[in-house]
Structures are given as structure tokens and as C-alpha cells.
Amino acid sequence: MSRVATPAARLWPAALARTLLAVVGGYAFTYSAVAALARLLPGEPVDVVISATLVSFLIYTLYVLWAFAVPLRRALLSLLVIPPLALIGFWPNLFAGAA
Amino acid sequence: MAKQASVTQSMSGLHTWAGLIVGWLLFAIFLTGTLAVFDKELNWWMQPELHDTGLDQVSAVRVAESWLRERNPDASAWNIGLPTERGPSLSVSSGEQRRGQRTQLDADSGEVVVPRETLGGNFFFHFHYTLHMPRSIGIWVVGFAAMAMLVAIISGVIIHKKIFKDFFTFRPAKGQRSWLDGHNASAVLLLPFHLMITYTGLAIFFLIYMPAATDVLYGGDREALFSELRPGNEQQVERAGRAGEGGRAPRAEVPAAQMLPLEQFIGRGEAYYGEDMLGSLSVSNPDRANARVEVRPVMGTRLELTKGESLVFNAITGEVVGAPQPTRTTLLTQKVMAGLHFAQFGGYAMRWIYFLCGLISCAMIASGLVLYTVKRRRQVKSDTRWLRQAEWLNVAVIGGLMFACTALLWGNRMLPANMAERELWELRVFFGGWLLALVHARLRAPLRAWAEQLTLIALLLLAMPVLDMLLAPKALDGLRLSVDASAAAMGLILGWAAWRVVCQPQAVKKTAGETKKIRTSRTGVTS
């Protein structure tokens, strides 16, 4: 309840940062999470693509909610998870490209 | 304890702002989507030149076949749009494009009927997922709004403290309390519907919205994925059909042959898809040895979205050469989701359930938007400039869009039937009407704007049966009368809402706390 006293002018940058994090960061997070899922899920490629993509909206939604529920600094830390997730998804593609 | 409070607080802020910013967009998406439940019926209503001759599909095919054989014996394909429950007209076209210009036939006489050009109920359907923007942009905007809706729904559930205790509670005429009750109740009781319709809406274009998995496993090539998804059998049939029409064997080289009467295939199609479940029939290479008959069901033979599905026969021997393959489980999941969203199954009873649920979603969104202004008005310190913007935008979007839709229906009857560029004029009526409503909402005081727009819309809707009787008396049939009656019923509801706003004029002068009373009754109504 202590936050109520904060003047509106000082709340705006934080709110904007959080919204950007939720929308853009959330999409990036979901993208890499789905990429990783696509690599990790067993089954035929077509099935994997469909199942991984169908749950993406759930992942995105939960991320947005979480990003608003936790302190901003902790929410920002979640961005660090994106590169490893993307790497899990794309390493064969990248590796093949390099070779 | 403090932490708990701040989570609720941040969820509440998220709910308010996500809801407010995309709420206007969502209202437009939900209202047009709700109307699109009856898109085919509106199509029919908007072309009063077409008559329901009551002819069964077998006779209709006979009429169409002889018409096509007489006029287009050498066409590469014949397509026949069959009269159905939702659109009892017979249409034919020839050549490749199934979606190309169709000629409407009078099923009794076999004569050509030229209906008026119109946007039809299809307009609402397209507006629903593109907002009349270029498709590629529109579906992203709508997708973004749907994501925000999902977030708003779940954050709404989190902040709703007494979800079960207040399950059946609605306290009218109590200002903000009533608005909140109405908003909560319509949200909670229809929670399964809200969640389902939003998630399945996203699932329709899922691969466009989230290409990550396709990027990983198919290098971003969606076509490669789709071709793998297509059942092998169907693909072969398609290839065989195409080869016959074009490239390898020019049409003239294939010997002529006697086809079985096309009407026979109706019975066989119905045996497969069920009675009254066929939507169209097409013939490739008519009257040649490689002729194929393709029978397509109407959408909604089952939960799964069956767009583009067909049963293929050899037109000479009558043997089945291609039947739809069962869909693989994962794709079936997606198609069932899409089917749940398209609401084509289950007949009219189901369509009405969807329509009413959709209307309540609209009312839920609208009451949320109004609730914001009602709440803000009570907070003395709040920024009045932003409040004023929200207030007139509420009228401009909620009232304005309802007015624009009504104006489109009126425009369909009022504009001359043979006008040049008629579709464009209908579009102008729709957006012109909306623009007028917007200007009106900006100029008038909020409550007056509400009262005036609601009254006008109610009157226009109530007068629709009269309008129809005056301007298209010959066209009145069960289907069109139902459209008129539904419009009038909605007119009654909006009229009641308008009356509740108008009939307590003292409240306009009274404090903000009092004005809410009037609006309270409006939620009750629109819900």
C-alpha cells in the first residue's frame, strides 16, 4: 500500500517500462520458449510445431501477468532467459549455417 | 500481507489499462463478430431480389446442370452453389475460380436473377478479424487485442475477490456498485465463453502470430509445413484433377463421355455428410472421360472446422475417388478450436447461443469501459481531461459502431438497387455514419450523447420491419422476417436503455454519484 503515495509523474516511467517489458519482452520470451519447445518436444515435426505454437498464447499471457505481479527488477532479469532458450531452439540451424 | 496487496493492486492496474486501451477495439471486434454469427442470413437479407423457391437440392442441381450445359458446355469446370437452410439461393459459375463471379439462378424457372451489389453480412465477418484494414495488418491488430483480452480476463479473475460469493449478485440502482456487479457477473458467468472465444480466435492464425516453431523446424517455410499436413490421398486426387484440366492433356484430346446425372451425387453426398449438409457441388472437365464431381459440405457438419473439405467422385462411373482423411490429432485440436470459434455447427439453436453469448461479451466490455468513467468521476482528484476523452470515446465507439451497423442495414435498403459502385456506397454509409456519431459524441455532453444515440439506434432498429415491408415487400420470407424481428428486438432493448437515460433528466444536473444510477440500468439492459 506504500506505493499509493507515489506521485503520478514518477509512476509513469515505471509503468511504461513494465508495459514495454510485458508486450515486447513477453513476445520475445514466448518466441524463444516456443522455439525451445519445438526442439525439445518429441514427435513428428508437424505435430510438434502445432502443439508448441498452440500453447504459445498461454505462455505469453502468463508471462504478461507475471511481469506485472513481480518487482520490476526481477521482471527485467527474466530477459536473461531469452538467449539460452533461443539457443536451444536454434542451435542446429546456427550450427549448420556455420558449418 | 503488504506483498499480497500490491499484487492485487498491480493486477488491478493491468486490468484497467489493458482493458481501457484495447477495450474500444475489443468492442468493435466482438460486436461485428457477434453479428457475423448470422453472416449468411444477413447476406440473404441484403439481397432482397433473391427468392426462396423452396426447391430441394436435387431439383436445383437438375436446373443448374441443364443451364450450365446449355451455356458453358466447354468450360473447364462447373460450380453450383446449392440452396441451403441459411441461404436458399441457387448460384452457378464456370471456370477455375470457385470464388469468382457467380450467377444467381431462379431455381424454378432457371432464369438469371441479378441481385443488388452489397457488402452483405460478409462485411461484418471481414471487419471482425481485419477491422477493415489490409488483411496482413488487421489480423495483427486484432491478435494484439485478443492477447490483451486474455490478459484482462485472467487479471480480472485475480482481482475479483468474491468470485463465488457474488456469483448471483446484482444490485441495481446503486451507482458504481451496480456497474461493477453487472461487469463482474457478465464476466464470471460467461467466463468459459470469454476464454474459449478469445483463445480459439488466436488459434485460427496461430502460425502467423507465433512463427517460432515453424522457424526452428521448417526454416520459416509455412508452405512446407502445410504440404506435409495435407493428407497424401487428397493431394493425389488434386494433382490428377489438375493434370486433366490443364498442362499435360489438353481438354480437346480427352474424349467426350456421358456423365451420370449430377443430381445423383446429392444423395450420395448426403449419405456421407448427413441430410441437408451439402453446400456446393462442382464438376471438373464436364462431359469428358476424366470428369470429376466434387461435393462439398456446408461448414459445421462437426465441431472441427471443415473448410475446403470435399468428397470426390468419378463422374462417369460414380465411384468415389477421394474422401476426406481423418485429421491427425494435433491438427484436429487446432481445427476443433477454429471450429469452436466459427460456430458453424449445431444448427440454429447453437447459433443463437453463440449470438447471445457474444452480445453479453459486448455488454461486458462496454460495461467495463463505462465503469472506468463512472469510477473516475467519483475520484475528485482524477485527471478530468483524460476522463472527458474516455467519456466521449465510449459513446463514439459503443454507440457509434451500433449506429454504423444499423446505418449499413438501412443503407442497403435505401440506396438504389442498380446504383453504380453500390458496395462502395454502402461502405461510405457505414463509415460516414460512424464519423457522424463520433462528431456528435464529441460535441454533446456525455449523458445527452448517450441518450440521443441510443434513441436514434433504437428507433432505426424498431423501424426495420416497416422499412423492409415498404421497400422490399415481395422479398419477405421466414429468414428475412427473422432478421427484421431480431433487429426490432434489439431495438426494444436499446430503447429501454435510452428511456432509462432520458427519463431521469434531473440526474444530469445532479452530482456524478446520481448520474450513475441511470447508466446502471443501461448495463442491465445491454447485458
Add this chain to the structure above:
Amino acid sequence: MSVSLFVAVFVVAYSGMLACCLGMERHWKKRASRLPTSWRRYCRPLGVLLLALAAYLAMQLWPLAMAWVAWLGLISLSGLGLLFLLPYAPRLALSLPVLAVVLLVIGAIWV
């Protein structure tokens, strides 16, 4: 599709929601305080039973998968109908199931 069966599904769903509603203390006190208090505890089981009956009836109208969709839609709509009837027309809200049953019986005899 049989209209009367559809009406029956709706009415049973509505009655189920009404029973569930009366099973809640707040609503019982407000709407049914004249009845013996001990009856309240049977309300919720009765409501659940009626909702199950509505599902069964819906299955007579639609294939299984569609029936569930229709059932969910119908109990949502009837619950909302109940919610708005209660404050504006409480008597109608309580007597609607009886009225509907009478109408259905008359309809059945007449047809």
C-alpha cells in the same frame, strides 16, 4: 431440431442454476426465508443434479461434443438470466421453472 426439447434443456439448466443460487446463504435468506431452513442444504445437490440432467437432455439434441458446448453456453446464459431477473422480477425468477413445466405439459398435450 425439436424446439420443445431445446426449451426443456434451457428450463432445466435454469432450474439447476436457481437451485444452486438458493443454496447460497445470502440468497436463501433473501428469497426463500419462509421455507424451512433445513431445505437449504438440499438445494445445491438438487442444482447439480438438474445441471447434469440438462447435459443429458442436450445430448439428445446434439452429438456429444456439441452437446457440451451447448450445455456450457446454456447454463451460462440461464445463470445470467437468473441474475438479472432476481432483482427486477424476483417472483418470476422463482416461479419460472414451474411456469415453464406447465407450459411444456400443455404444449405436449396440445401437440
